[in-house]
Amino acid sequence: MAENHEKLDILLKKLEVLLEKQEAFSKEVNQLQSEIQQLKGTTTSTAEKEKPQPNIPKTEPKLRPFREQAKSKKAALDWDFPPKPQKSKTDFEKFIGENLANKIGIIIVIIGVAIGAKYTIENHLIGPLTRIIIGYTVGIGLMGFAIKLKEKYENFSAVLLSGAMAIMYFITFAAFSFYGLIGLPVTFILMVIFTAFTVLAALHYDKQVISHIGLVGAYAVPFLLSDGSGNVGFLFSYIAIINAGILVIAIKKYWKALYYSAFGLTWVIYLVWFIFEYDRLDHFGLAMIFLAIFFILFYLAFLAYKFLQKEKFSSADIVMLLSNAFIFYALGYALLADHSEKESFLGVFTLANAIIHFLVSLPIYRRKLADRNLFYLVIGLVLIFITLAFPVQLDGNWVTLLWTGEAALLYWIGRTKQVAFYEKLAYPLMLIAFFSLIQDWSIVYGKYSFEIEANHFTPLINIHFLSSLLFLAGFGWIYWLQSKTDFSPSWKPSKGTVNIISFGIPAILLFSTFYTFLVEINAYWQQLYVRSEVVIGNIGLTTEGSVRNEDILHFKAVWAICYSLFFLSGLAFLNSKKLRSQPLGWVNLVLIAFTLLIFLASGLYALSELRVTYLDPPHPEYFVYGFGNILMRYISFVFVGIAIVAAYLYQRQPFINQPFVMEFDFGLHLTLVWALSSELIHWMDMAGWSKQYKLGLSIFWGIYALTLIGIGIWKNKKYLRIAAIALFGLTLLKLFFYDISHLDTIAKTVVFISLGILLLIISFLYNKFKHIISDETNH
Template structure:
């Protein structure tokens, strides 16, 4: 057991140097220790007498103030029990007359009560400044004063190394004793300041004995610090003092850093951190000190990152993964502990902690596994999604008020599914995977009437649109190396699946009747318009690139392909605009018809300004004739279905 504790950081054997030679040659090395040990002399020679005198004065003043306060309270409460001057002795029959007499009675103590109520906030502020703030500032001032005094004393070799450590330990115990004494006398803030100073002195004295003066080996130093941490926790619970608990937690996490010898012992270090976390989180739960949860999480992350930067090697991969997962599970369980057991909604800090826990764990695991196990990272991301789906189900089954926590878990699950797709898949399959995910989320939102899930689906489909426009549109242009088939290629498949996903999402959004009908229709309309924009882009790019492919294959001349490309764009835009007009008339949907009119406008501008000057005569003729026929046909449709599009009143007026 001793060997295991010794190997906590694989401490090296250190030999203390003593005697005149050490004092002559070690002066510069000791200079850094003077500041840390500066508290010792002040406590014994300066601080304790002054502190006792000040405390006695404060005690007398407080007793006088209490006596005066009791007298004031007696005056304010006394008149309430006095009978009113006009009230007769116990005369029961004339009870109605008494209704006018008691009214002045409570008016007498009212001014005193109001003054006391107004004076209370001032007293609280004064107590905070005088009893707490001055206490902390005073301790810091004493630290600096002792630093200067001890530096002078050590430079003159008044006290040896062992004496310094002993004085520091004794001073720490004196501080703890004073803290206990004044805690019993009901001076909590003053007592907490003394207790915190004593704990700090004990930590620093043990560290100096090990790190600076080499008076004790690593095993006793580690044991002493553990004892100080445990005693600090006991005092925090006994005094009901969160600041002492925070100091104890900080000391517990600093112990490995203070006693480090520069050599790694991963298993013992992380086992110690795990057990320390269990103790701190248990204390936070039973005392309802949730600030300790956040402190423990931050310090655990700092410890892990510091170890990774300095000691990690690939040979320690799976041990690191094991402990990292252990830490993750502890804080993941912490996210639901308070909400399920106490049946309350999650607070914003708790949600942030759960989110950071998931993000840091996934990021660390990605860095650890990316080198050798990149092909499995997508599965790992899906496993993370499964964990949070399970947590959301567990929370939903046991806690009706955990709505925010459930939605956060589901949001994390959707995020990890979204991340798994680009991690595991390549090129257009990323877009296809996101499109399928967006469609599935849209159906889930439709099935369970959830607007939040619809918002998640819209976010995923926004990623789909981004990838289609900026990435997938460039696919399938290797005209020489591979056979090009119109629409049946990587780009065509990505666009078709993305368009289908958006149409389905728009349909389910309109059918779900979520939020207000205006918002649901607006969302459905946006998705429908985006889907048609993508369809126009797909048809245009496919036609253009297909003719480009024929030119690369020397199947058509270069001049012909250039004119044919421009002509195909004009015809495709006009035909698609006509298709939108027909669909808009059939469904009675104005946004589609407005989009068609806008597309017609663009087509007309292109034909009259680009095709007229850029195309040869033959292609120009075809472009104008085709556009004219399509526009005339659309105009006829508007005239025929005018009563549907414009209304019976306008139709009747025009027919006359």
């Protein structure tokens, strides 16, 4: 008893010490809370004051310095950062009344005049000459009224003047195109005069609205008045004159909206005409002439202001310049390709594009503009069109190699000589080479390319595979340069650009490596399938048919999956041992999981079809169905096992930096239960018990669920136990809604008793190890 008293005293002393520490800790906490509240300038609520407080020494002397400091800081903040004045609200009424209403109004007036003119034309209300005179009268009157109002109401006057010019345009167009009241020379003179006047007015007023409504609005005139029988040559001449006016404005003003509107409308009109009305016999010369005119006018319009003012090009300017160049080339290519006699000039046309851009680059270089990128951009166009000239005029895989070599050379110069321009040029060439390789694959290895005997070739020993290897060599060199060198000091790309470049090049290299061998594997089996064709005659009929060995297609599908698993597993081992890249690791894991899912969903089906043809050959008189149909199943399981080991290896790598134990276990057990279920069906089918596999499958799922629960208890993994319960629930649903209707009485008895026993065992395990499960849950 004395011994117990001593122990009790010791424990009470320890308790006393702990209580003192707790009290001291509580005081410190209350002091900190009080100081924080004081610094925030808040006061304790009345309710809190009424609460009983522990006996704490007064903290006022300690808090006074903090309060003074907080007050001084607050005063400083108030002094340094005065409250921002509220922005005055936009006067929308004023904006609509003074600015927007007049523009909408003049557009409505123009449309109204056009509709009225169209109505009088269709209903023959007044003669053609009278219509034209009235139209000119309205236009001139509106112009005079606009000029008179200029001094006091400049904005309103500018809108009226632009509307007047639009009316003058379409009246002149109607006088020539519909009525023939004036000839072509007079029409052109009037159009030039109206364009010149509109340009001068826009510059004099310094109002972009005049050019918009007066020039751009004039594009709509032919379509508002057209009866479907217009003169295409005159239409394009009319548009060319308007664009010439825009070019003149471009020399003095940099009005982006004007350029964009004119650019878009011109090319849309041309493209619509080319698609629906173009006739290569009647329109080829006219189409090429005006295509060149529009291209040159817009090229000069985009360059004029920047060139004369020596200003830098924005990204939008570059987009417009490139769009103009490639629209011209694409339409010109289509025109020549559609004309059988002119098709041979495609290479010359492509080379001519390069010469045009080179001629433009000369004055840019000599003037030494402030923006040297403009020179590099135009020179880039020269290189692009020179490069395009080869595949346009010639065919062959060597074109892909040419682009690959050019990209590798430019990248080497850019990285090793620290010239950013060459490196920038290399990136689009890399993409061109990559897409060219994909096109080569689609042509050479396409599904129907092996239907012709002449197209057959030996896998891995052919020019196409060699071309792919040389492409890989070029990109491998580029990737090595990327890993060993840095960007040019003169080029500071954004973080997003750096990421795209850093991941894009190895991604292209990996994909190309993977696909290079995959297409060869597919080509091998595809050729065997085509060559297996046997022509057979129908008894009693005069017609003949043919059969092919369909097993070859199943072998093709399974081998493609096995190769994919092998490639991805090899990549996983390489990354785990050498590269140690986290992004590559996660991408690799996702691809392994996806390929395993394809194997489970598609590969196992192909293997089951091979088993069916082995047991019951459809055409034994023509084809041999050997043991390879069965052996292929276990060969594929080897590749599946390697892939699972590769994923497990990632799980143990510290550079992955994020555990995925639960995901790995889920994938592992899903693969196991799916593959073992297939194996059970396989051997029951081989044994001739195909009708009983439903019973065996339900029992197997129950046993696997029981095993999974045991593993979950042993490894303290709750998610495995939940997955096991879900699997057992699925098994019960299968039992009640599917198995019962297909089983006899004995089978039903067996399966019910088996699953019942399994459920009892599961319940026993949960009761036996409930303390482990409870501790795990609480933890």
